[in-house]
Amino acid sequence: MVYPETFTGFQVNGSDTWTEFHKNEFQPKPFGDYDVDIKIAACGICGSDLHTLSGGWGEQYFPLCVGHEIVGTALRVGPKVTLIKPGQRVGVGAQSYSCLDCRQCKADNETYCRKQLDTYGAKWPDTGIISQGGYSSHVRTHEHWVFPIPDALPTVQAAPMLCAGLTAYSPLVRNGCGPGKKVGIVGLGGIGHFGLLFAKALGAETWVISRTHSKEADCKEMGADGFLATADGKDWNKDHIMTFDMILNTASSTEGMDLGAYLQLLDVHGHFVSVGLPEGEGQPMKSQDLLSNGVLVGASHLGSRKEVLAMLQLAADKGIKSWVEEIPISAENLKTALLRLHDNKVRYRFTLTDYEKEFGA
């Protein structure tokens, strides 16, 4: 069998032309002993793709092909690979490297390794090659960040779980989400809808906290036990003071957010964990807001390999359905989809499909 030496993908040339996608050939990093080459079948579109291409998160390496919610088929595997077999249906998420040797890596915290690298836009050690993402024909990834997809989980459903799903799932399980717990999900976007689906699947009483009631019907359909809208007025939280065990904050903006009112919802030492990365200068925090119930405010970044595998199995076992809109990959469709994402017009996630048609069988 002949394996491709170069890959083909849709790249953007700079943040000033971030909606213009060009189909280019590019050189992946050299094939390593632990690497897996994957022929891509589908890829989710993530808010990170937008922030990265449009320059909201700062300078990037261009030309750049984004996309880090990848599902495809393992083509070939390196000589030392033991976790993946050729022919397997597999996924790749937002992280593609860490040292696997430090205190963090050895404690299933490879996400927080100081040497961690992103699936796209990262400079590979030694080679200087910039990693390219899943709006493309293939991806080459170390086996630790390649995840077998359970048979029961459809490809288009699985793709957005690999970043958005994991981003919600990891902080839920790390902060005790489960039976007997009351969990709040702030913001019902792509990540938030996974927060709701997974918190329910994990057995928690799950409430969504949103600005308005516009998504209340969707939340109920996804299984939410309750819904709070901050636009209902200053007493929106008063019937739930100190009753939540944790709150997962998926809002992508802190503008106009009265953090203190959210924190009052938490029981003693409850955790308010944010997974959004708002652009801007941050939010003023007073010890007084944290003190009356001794709460903790934190952030979470992706999750471990073990958590990816557990999440995919949970989704397969419980028949969790991502709310996904399928879009055939093309330069024009990418532009349309990203502009819709920019305008918040997606309920709740896009998955790019029809890769064979665009890149060949």
Place this chain on the structure above:
Amino acid sequence: MVYPETFTGFQVNGSDTWTEFHKNEFQPKPFGDYDVDIKIAACGICGSDLHTLSGGWGEQYFPLCVGHEIVGTALRVGPKVTLIKPGQRVGVGAQSYSCLDCRQCKADNETYCRKQLDTYGAKWPDTGIISQGGYSSHVRTHEHWVFPIPDALPTVQAAPMLCAGLTAYSPLVRNGCGPGKKVGIVGLGGIGHFGLLFAKALGAETWVISRTHSKEADCKEMGADGFLATADGKDWNKDHIMTFDMILNTASSTEGMDLGAYLQLLDVHGHFVSVGLPEGEGQPMKSQDLLSNGVLVGASHLGSRKEVLAMLQLAADKGIKSWVEEIPISAENLKTALLRLHDNKVRYRFTLTDYEKEFGA
């Protein structure tokens, strides 16, 4: 035996005259079934006394007698009291009431009860009487907030533990301080010095983080394993990135504090817990600062009865010595001591003594 119906103490008339103490008689709340009347022998001077009297924490009820690090002798006990016997040496801290019936109270979180009341400056339910503190002859307190002092612990040592000590001890034990853990104490004032003494007594590797080296020798004498000074320049934290399990922040000001640099010291999901209550508008916090190690930032308020008893026993067992300066109670000495506290000229705590001389035997 005849018990006093009124108590006598040093009160301040308003925040504009906060250094002028007047010796007045005042009426305590009615003696309840669970109350203990205590003849006071000593009382620590706490930063709260200063913030309260000088108006930094907002409007207060005046005239007011502050002081909530009280040690004395139980005189009489109410008919339903089971925890305290007349004649016992006992302490009272900063809290004197909670409902003892809610979810928080039943989980040893009475500190966070929504009905909790302070030892001074709180309006008692029903009576409207304002609670008065320990710069006085006696205090009347529900037995739940009256703590037997172990024999091995001298009165002047025990007094400042009842607020400052507990404020440091509770978050240490609740955040896993113990053998095999590396703990940072930010700020070496009254609370910070207890943080250091207790973290060491609990078996943790304990480092002090201060602005300058001025207190380094004291820290070493108290047993600190290491010392970091932020004034050493921008690399002050670089040899310790992601190595601390928790940081207890006792600094009373956030001005000029580069929070991100402190947070970098924490291992994954480490906790940065503040116990100071800086006056002012709070500190801007970015999710980005929390994200690279998934840390949590929180605050802590006092501690439970169980924790007070455990702390006092630990102090007695390990022979922990508070660094205390003794000051005989008088209007003039209170003024001098509070002005010195205001100017940060105390190493590290004051205890008021000679109560018999001032208030009679």
